[in-house]
């Protein structure tokens with residue numbers, strides 16, 4: 001069933017799916033794809049009504065991912081973070097473009113030094129802001145540093161429904 005397409009009908013999702021399909025069909029190099037999808041996301045950033053009020057409330061147990069669309073070449077995921085919720089340090093199975101709808105996605109970037117990680121940068125992503133990246137050099141940890149529930153939309157260049165996650169590896173190395 002690798003050609004399976006999963007789509008949940010959501011306001012604002014249709015134009016994004018159509019647009020990403022067209023970008024992916026160009027078969028660009030991964031980084032160029034991520035930048036082109038970021039441009040698309042900037043032009044078609046969905047509103048908070050992409051999610052139901054229940055979904056937008058998040059969970060006390062940690063951030064929640066909602067898989068909204070998945071097919072062989074890309075997936076669209078909405079992530080909901082209550083204030084202070086964060087990810088572990090991880091990298092990704094594919095290129096990614098993401099846009100922030102609410103809250104602040106505060107990102108710390110790391111380089112793998114073999115036996116430890118070194119912090120190489122920080123970025124604060126606020127509502128309306130969009131960016132794209134591709135492995136390698138995509139090791140990061142993300143936290144909602146705002147005092148409101150954070151919502152963001154992520155597009156990955158892989159079938160997340162098949163892989164189960166957009167995470168390639170979780171890093172438990174010390175940071176020095």
Ligand SMILES: [Fe+2]
Pocket residue numbers: 090091092140142
């Ligand atoms: Fe990530």
